[in-house]
């Protein structure tokens with residue numbers, strides 16, 4: 032495979048340079064691009080994302096709702112299990128969830144707040160009806176949840192079950208996607224990424240039949256956030 | 263006429279010359295009322311859009327040079343058509359950019375050239391029309407006026423001052439009427455479908471008259487309305503503003 | 518797909534006569550058009566973002582060779598592979614080889630226009646591999662055996678009744694015999710059946726909206742989540758992407774993403790924006806074991822440095838389609854190949870040849886709305902004009918049209934003769950109308966008079982009357 036691939040690369044790069052009427056970039060030009068990539072600069076960030084944190088929280092919840100997401104707002108971490116249990120009841124869903132093997136999430140007082148809830152930790156299985164995860168951040172600008180894959184965060188949980196519940200703390204709300212990149216770079220190192228980083232804005236939907244919007248096309252039909260005000 | 267009256271060359275446009283000379287005379291009246299001295303040089307024929315839009319760049323350049331020469335001596339060149347004004351203002355400089363003798367002249371002409379409505383309001387500061395027109399009138403924006411030249415408010419401002427005239431907006435007014443010059447001949451089915459929708463939109467306003475600042479759009483819209491047997495009258499906006507409406511509307515016979 | 522762009526005129530006529538199609542495409546303009554405007558109005562920085570996005574892409578295109586090299590290094594560093602393919606043949610062979618390396622029987626597919634260019638589905642079928650489209654729209658048209666008719670709403674030309682019939686016919690073999698007529702039920706049935714396919718597939722193929730040089734990531738943007746299931750469940754994830762999709766940094770991607778969904782469907786963000794970087798990591802509990810990017814040129818490198826370079830800025834949002842009076846009259850299939858609308862009118866001649874596609878850039882009234890709504894500020898009308906000029910120069914424009922223009926121009930360059938000729942011609946037309954004000958038929962003007970009357974001239978030319986007035 033590699034021979035042809037090599038040939039393909041040289042050929043295509045040659046065509047590009049030919050069309051641009053130049054040879055390879057000079058060392059200085061390459062250095063300039065390298066430095067642009069090594070020190071990523073923010074472009075314009077909409078003013079609406081650059082408000083104080085309390086306003087960002089309200090904006091996040093507003094846009095989450097506009098994108099057909101729902102939320103329960105609770106005062107403290109200890110209230111989250113009960114909120115999940117109640118949400119499941121309200122949607123006529125069983126008290127059975129697949130949950131990310133995330134230490135913080137698993138460490139919430141489940142037995143106390145939701146004694147009937149069955150939890151299995153790990154990636155989603157086809158029969159799972161509800162997936163529960165944390166998130167890296169919530170983006171105020173568009174009501175978007177940012178999740179990244181990793182040992183404690185299987186990506187199938189966000190997509191395979193019909194209902195996706197995200198437990199999020201107010202302190203995780205950021206203004207814009209760019210703040211998310213910063214957080215990620217701090218975690219992974221410059222230029223590195225986890226296998227999957229997903230930005231979720233509302234539940235799955237399709238407009239493919241006569242442009243009418245139906246929720247739950249392939250991914251979750253419901254996206255619910257348990258929002259904890261105090262972290 | 264006062265000494266300071268600017269010399270205005272009227273770029274009549276080939277469609278007005280051939281199909282509706284009255285529009286030219288209405289433009290002359292509006293310009294004279296606005297204190298201009300008007301001449302329509304005989305050396306003009308067409309701005310060259312048919313060649314330019316067919317991909318015939320050589321002929322388009324030749325016709326552009328002809329227009330440039332014909333209008334070399336005027337303070338302003340005024341055009342009762344958005345698309346021909348757009349051709350001179352936006353396309354001549356690009357078309358002749360590599361022409362050693364004409365590149366500068368093309369830029370100079372572009373700077374002196376104005377669409378009629380924009381010239382009256384923006385350059386001459388005309389604020390009102392003395393005309394009277396009884397009726398509900400829809401104004402259709404031509405694509406060139408709207409998008410190439412940014413003309414939108416000027417004709418509306420003047421129309422609102424016409425006594426007896428009730429101005430209404432066409433829904434989806436920024437959509438093209440489907441004229442496009444040779445496009446209407448070469449791709450008649452598509453052009454016809456686009457103008458069918460435009461005619462529906464105009465009819466939905468309940469207007470009894472539709473006007474525009476481009477004869478191309480007007481011939482197209484009038485032709486379609488006439489085919490449908492609609493009673494809506496079609497006129498160039500200059501005819502209404504100049505109070506020159508004795509002539510039957512476009513596509514209608516003499517009664 | 519054998520192009521039928523040369524038959525554009527006949528295709529368009531059929532499309533205009535198709536009432537179902539007309540209903541369907543009317544929805545495109547109404548829905549996407551209005552929603553885009555609302556979304557743009559809600560973001561005061563929209564225009565400024567467009568300006569910045571243009572700078573980003575122009576920088577990429579000017580240094581495309583180096584950005585691609587850097588991108589490949591980043592993909593390799595994260596454990597993935599880039600396969601450089603000059604032609605669709607090479608790209609198809611590469612995909613097949615990759616599929617065979619994991620003994621693939623079925624392949625799920627997210628929406629990919631590059632896949633359409635490659636005609637990857639029939640190719641895989643010919644080689645014994647079953648490709649399954651998972652985007653609901655793509656799935657519908659795969660059942661119907663049709664190409665997409667809109668870049669972000671591929672099955673927009675299908676009515677609900679037609680979807681009912683297709684599902685009824687094709688789902689019987691899965692034991693689904695009920696004839697579903699409600700949209701909800703149709704979506705649910707497709708969801709259920711495709712579930713099984715995702716889980717069974719050996720390879721998942723997706724497109725890419727962007728490739729990121731900084732990190733070696735590919736980005737897909739979907740509303741359904743089908744692309745995510747396609748790429749996370751099988752053993753291997755293959756990305757089909759063309760060269761110009763690369764952007765420098767994550768920040769640059771964020772800027773472009775702010776424009777994409779708003780321009781496309783008027784959403785602030787699509788439901789899912791997903792970055793994939795390499796295969797699953799050693800300690801990841803799920804995800805694909807292999808990650809491959811098939812990087813296709815297919816004529817794009819030739820567009821660099823020339824009058825068509827700017828079309829490579831395109832982010833495939835489809836706004837130009839939704840606002841085009843031609844597209845919203847004839848729909849996507851009339852264009853006869855993968856891309857339609859103003860973007861297709863510019864790109865298609867470059868990819869399949871002007872001889873086949875010369876009508877597409879000619880069949881527009883130059884209304885300029887495409888350029889106005891294009892977030893990447895691509896001068897689409899100007900480029901259509903360039904194609905017309907090439908068409909004229911290369912004598913692809915038919916002889917009679919060239920002759921007509923030449924004859925008219927010959928007169929127009931000679932004012933005295935022109936004015937004389939004009940008087941005669943207009944006098945003839947005037948007499949023909951016999952005072953009726955309009956004509957239903959005029960020689961050589963069938964294109965016009967098919968659907969509308971020709972208004973009669975007023976009588977006499979302006980120049981004639983002006984001279985009379987001056988003498989008086």
Ligand code: SF4
Nearest residue numbers: 831832834835837891
């Ligand atoms: S040409 Fe512009 S408007 Fe059309 S799809 Fe591309 S980016 Fe969108």
